[in-house]
Amino acid sequence: MNPKLQAMLMSYFRAAMATVMAMYLSGNTNPKALAAAGLAAVAGPLLKALDPKAKEFGVKKKDDYSK
Numbered sequence: 001m002n003p004k005l006q007a008m009l010m011s012y013f014r015a016a017m018a019t020v021m022a023m024y025l026s027g028n029t030n031p032k033a034l035a036a037a038g039l040a041a042v043a044g045p046l047l048k049a050l051d052p053k054a055k056e057f058g059v060k061k062k063d064d065y066s067k
Contacts, residue, residue, distance in 0.1 A: 008049060015041045 019041035020034050028034070048054045 008045070011045045011048075012042050015045050 016038040020038045023034055023037050
């Protein structure tokens with residue numbers, strides 16, 4: 001697997017797991033709420049991945065692929 005893709009997926013996973021664990025430990029054990037929290041937690045890394053200015057995972061411009 002591409003190291004950059006692997007790093008991006010791990011970032012998504014860490015964000016989702018931290019959110020779900022925090023909710024679970026606070027006493028909310030509703031599976032639907034935990035799933036929604038996990039999906040919502042992925043929004044931050046996803047927005048970073050779509051940002052062309054993000055150097056780590058950002059979407060590249062067409063002319064950046066030649067570098």
